[in-house]
Amino acid sequence: MRGLFTQWRLFVLRLTALVAAAFLLSSCSSPTGRLVGPGGAPPPQAVLVISDAGISNLTPETRYGPKSIGEAMPGFEIETIQTAGETGTQWTYAAFLDGLQIAQIFKGENGKIGVVHGVGDAVAGPNGERLGMTFAQSGLSRRSCRVGTKLWRGMAICDARNSEKIKLVFAIAEFDGPFDRLAPSSELDRATLQRILWVP
Template sequence: MRLVSLIAALGLATLLPACTQTSNFVETTSSVTSVVPAAVRTSNVTLVQITGQGVGGINAATPYSSKAIQAALPGFTTDSIQTAVEMTTENAIGAFNSDGFQVLQIFKSGDGRIRTVHGVTHHLSGPNGERIGMTFAEVGTRRSDCRIGKELWRGMAICSARGVANVQLVYAIPQFTGPWDQLPPDNQLRGAAIQRILWTPAS
């Protein structure tokens, strides 16, 4: 089993940088988000497109199994992983591209289907062109579409993608020091950068 760990550091819950096969997140600092253009921080390579209907070939009818997920994502391999979600740590299926980099994390629902999919590399695109590494201001996310994260995602902003209620953007907020039960001021939120893109089958 591959292990994916999430660190909740004091003052800023952030995800590990892309340095191994099991950790492909974008490390964000205030200098990166405020100075470096989005084209440098993100990618023009799209391995998977996330929409309201699904993630690549994964949709609401896809069973939670390695075989079904590989069939929905030609060229990808899968492996068992353990990773942190907002409230706890869970076993999941990781989907890896041909180079062995983790692209997706797939979680199981109680009925044996897929509960949610996390996009965890900048080589994917959200429903409005969102990419990991883009800032809150660049995406144009509205504060009213966001809430503050809890537990393992403490200090993160969790926001609905524009016009797509079942896709969420998880933002790391540079230099956020609390209070932990509310979003920071707008001027600080604008520099937050996407760390994960989440898809949940529409009910």
């Protein structure tokens, strides 16, 4: 009986060591954790990467219209939608790929495009940011953020790292305020990325 007990203790100790080693390896692989999509699956491969230079072939010189936008985004369907920005709702153009909305293109000045919102799972930011990642995973400092207003009240609007033209919009599910300032760090860390904005 004592021999069986000793063997059982050795088995438990080995199992505990294996679990601890696996945990350490996984925690060292990425300082911000592994991004997963719905159901624990990794996000789809990015089809659009947003950088300071633009999105696809959209640039500050792109004319605001379905033809010009469509020419800059070959393979995408350009449709008119009504959507919400920070200060209100408006009609604008959206780019769809295989029926999924990927980006929203707002009107700018002098007939050119304005801010573009990356809204699909297949959009990536300049540092690999993906929709659904948490603020903690992004590695951002709260000092790089401001609190949203009006329709984005209580959200965190942050400057992307290594970028001058890209903002990241984070929202906290079931957040009950305060809405006039950034959420406490413990709440902000669990906020999830909702939109990636390119401001020409």
